[in-house]
Amino acid sequence: MTTQQPVKARGRPPTITLERIANAGIEIGLPNITFVGVASALGISHMALYKHVPNLKALKCLVAEEIFQRWNIPRASNDAPGELKEYLSTFAASISEFVKAHPGLTPYVIRRLAATQPMIEKIRAHQNHIAEVYDISQEQARWLLATIAFQCFSVADTIYSVVGKEPVEGASRGLEEAEMEAELEEGMRALITGALVILNERSRG
Numbered sequence: 001m002t003t004q005q006p007v008k009a010r011g012r013p014p015t016i017t018l019e020r021i022a023n024a025g026i027e028i029g030l031p032n033i034t035f036v037g038v039a040s041a042l043g044i045s046h047m048a049l050y051k052h053v054p055n056l057k058a059l060k061c062l063v064a065e066e067i068f069q070r071w072n073i074p075r076a077s078n079d080a081p082g083e084l085k086e087y088l089s090t091f092a093a094s095i096s097e098f099v100k101a102h103p104g105l106t107p108y109v110i111r112r113l114a115a116t117q118p119m120i121e122k123i124r125a126h127q128n129h130i131a132e133v134y135d136i137s138q139e140q141a142r143w144l145l146a147t148i149a150f151q152c153f154s155v156a157d158t159i160y161s162v163v164g165k166e167p168v169e170g171a172s173r174g175l176e177e178a179e180m181e182a183e184l185e186e187g188m189r190a191l192i193t194g195a196l197v198i199l200n201e202r203s204r205g
Helices: 018-028 035-042 056-070 084-101 106-110 117-133 138-162 173-204
Strands: none
Touching: 018 035, 018 056, 035 056, 056 106, 056 117, 084 138, 084 173, 106 138, 117 138, 138 173
């Protein structure tokens, strides 16, 4: 007599949401994202992933947007905002750490056409916040923050993409990184000082 083996009940397929897709992409990292890699992390086929995201470009934009939305941009206190120069230094330092933590994100931030609408709205909200706290116009806040952000994102991205690589061989990565970070900090301090001078000159003119 043949004993019939019980048929294993199939489990419910994993629920796939854009948030889960973004989380998987963040874990993998923007420079290393592939459809197969994200699908594998989610426990689905890459063809199933196509039902939610049409192509690799859209997948990377989704992940970049989620990374940016999670960035806690430093805010200034309405009660005790401190000097604008001091805030801008804090802002620049936050950008540097953000770039370091998320390689490959910079092109989605400094290129206006690459930024998604939610990213643009977050940037504008930050500009409006700074304009209100420091009693400057929205256009002044936009120019000031955009100038600092563009330069800091660009230089920080360069630093963290080349440190420890050719043509320097046998150098301590930690020492090289610290040296370049110090140069970035000094450069941003000079940029902030100069930007504020220009802002004041424009206000008087």
